[in-house]
Amino acid sequence: MDIKLIFEISREGRKGHVLPKLDIKQKSINELISTTYLRNSSADLPQVPENEIMRHYVNLSVLNHNVDKSFYPLGSCTMKYNPKINEQLSALSGFTQLHPGQPEETSQGALQLMYELQQSLLEITGFSAITLQPSAGAQGELVGLLLVKKYHESKNRKRTIILVPDSAHGTNPASARLAGFTIRTIPSGLDGTVDLIKLKESLTEDVAGIMLTNPSTLGIFEHQIAEIREMMDSIDALMYMDGANMNALFGIVRPGDMGFDVIHLNLHKSFSTPHGGGGPGSGPVAVNNKLKSFLPVPIVTKTGDNYSLDYSLNETIGKVSGYFGNFALMVRAYVYIRMIGKDGFRKIAEHSIVNANYIKSGLKDTYELGFDSNTMHEFVLSAEKQKMRGAKALDIAKRLLDFGIHPPTVYFPLIVKEAMMIEPTETESKEMLDRFIEVMKEIDTDIDKNLQKILDAPHTTPVGRLDEVGAARNLDINYFLKKS
């Protein structure tokens, strides 16, 4: 049965909430504000009692797949478990009720928390300065690239090109363009890492820098990173790291030590803050000394026991968010850091790498590997063989839904045909991984036995395959527009 829209259960005269009574003498509205300023008719918002609203949302909630329900191996999304203590502590009223404009003397606890989070993230990544302001990874990318731009401008030179490998996240080229750069794509070599010869050919005097994900979206560690650094140094170009895959590196190698100049982190990936059905995220950007003076303002600083917001960086790129970034997510990430502690991070990387390799070894004889290289916390399978037998990556993905498992990221990275990108994370047990391997094998076997069942999948979800073309053609994105 369809779940009705909130508008469809509305009835005139019903009420969902009672507001406080006015405790001062009421004046007529016209006396306070001329009618020319007032809207002509009320917004036709729903009229639903609280009980019905609650049921509406609860009934809708159970239609969602989520980490707390089952496996969510979406490659490059790091869908790890979100610890409940994060939620509990970020809800303390001493955090939630703070206004960003209240005097610093009255928000010392929040500033201390931000400062300590800054210090921890710098230690974990090996950089020297950081901003917590960006609201998501993509905004972190924009900040990082604006810093690169500013660096070259401060040296009075015009650099217009950003090199981006063909395996990069889609946000990378979009962010580079937003920062005013032109994108030059670098093809991957046979082992899935950057092709150094092609890189060298691309290295013209107008190159500002390179954006790399290391490990790449194929899960492969860019082992020639020192050589790339040397090539970039030869023209004083900078190295940007997309930190989406930080989970694989904790305690093993630090991006700052690897030679990167700037990184963005996703607190909603590696640092366990929940993804909220598509956000909010948090995308801090850490840099080395070359870029320190260009960071967005304010930065949280400490003098003695006093914490303050420092707006004094005079070469700053400015601000990318109205205030200081997504503070409530910083609380969660810092709770996580304190729970994991100094020795725990390496364990996270180790377990995430072993979990991914365990699935890979279980499936590599059934599905083709995108690239046959050592992989870290994620890897890419190709369903090319399965496609030839009748079931595409998309069909396999849809069939997985019937087993209560969220499919891997499909058709990405673009350089692998029929790609299925799998990232289990460290918070999945061996039994869950075994179950996934078993289901993936069963689907493969079923291609020859019962292909139609796969092509018609999913069968057990709240709805079947949806008409995406029809949705774009007969656009209905506003209930009220349709009505009028």
Add this chain to the structure above:
Amino acid sequence: MAYLSNSELDFNEMLSAIGVNNFNELIKNIPEKIRFNDSFDIPEAESEFGVSKIFGKLAEKNENYVSFLGGGVYDHYSPAIINAIISRSEFYTSYTPYQPEVSQGNLQLMYEFQSLVSELTQMDVTNASMYEAGSALAEAILLSVSYSKRKKVLISAQVNPNYKRVVETYIENTEIDLVEIPKKNGITDVDILNDLIDESVGTIVIQHPNYFGFLESMENIAKLREDKKRLLIQIYDPISLGLLKTPGEFGADIAIAEGQSLGIPQNFGGPFVGLFSTTQQLVRMIPGRLSGVTKDVNGKRGFVLTLQTREQHIRREKATSNICTNSGLMALIAGIYLATLGKTGIKEVAELCLQKAHYLAEALTGIEGVKLVSSLPYFKEFTLELPIETDILMNRARENKIFAGLKIDQNKILIAVTEKRTKEEMDNLIKLFKTVILQ
């Protein structure tokens, strides 16, 4: 340690199954010389109990006083149902709905959110959310310039300075020419705006009610669009639309707001949600996600992400924006808030704010030397000129556990009044003003 699902025993079994002797074989392609062979200089792992103590202390170091702070972030009441709903794992531990068959809950709620905000603003369409108002405004300007193909953008001096700062960062590497329209009597000077307009102007940005609380001459400004080549971007306060004329009624092309007022905690500045609405004409250039109605193979109603060819994961550098992760859970809060307050509640909350703000402003301006910086109407917020230094007043208020408002300059203060402020709290502030000013 916490959150690993496998034991060391499992770990070793898995290494054998993979066919390696030890973990290091799995990472042998990481060059030795760049490895980190130290331990992090961060504290040892804590227990939940231990961490609760630490964070409890940090939270206690912050002060929550009676607040008249506003300027874009407000102390409105958030109904209990909101927390009950957003605490459900099904909402907060799900991801972007890339597999619609198992994301119908989120997709339907995105559609409802888009519809609720569109109805509130009387705009044609609304996206599934932006991060917050500042970057939403920046993206609106980028959209407008790309649509109008005119580089000059006129922005009112009375727009929130924090948003302006974000806009400046976003447009730094474009050819956009941002020109400020000066103020007169606390609002945008329409005469000067009129003089500034020429063929090169493609965008006008106005905040109404403006940052200082006062109501703009929106109708006069809307006339200056003259033709469809020039777009009007209005920044609004969603609570104000319980009473005030809407961006849609003014004929705004893009309407932007900070959605924090709609039940989202102040959270020291984030996460919030940027509300982004446009006319039908601009829908194919709108940034971010959109949920649309469709049917499944059996003809049943369902929802999918639609018009995705605008987005970065398909279009890469040709995308209309780089936004990917947005502010889904905060949009969910805003949607629940609008559904819960409903048709009458949104009017009531707006009227409570209006009445109380006027009660307070009238009492304060009765004190000698205190006056409103404009003679024009205001909604829930207003700026006062003081006969003493703002800091002196604010410090005395703080000693009395009151945040009196935001400092505008050395003798001006911006005061916001929500439905949560009681007569007693306002009377205390009035008393304090009298004591400090008349002493």
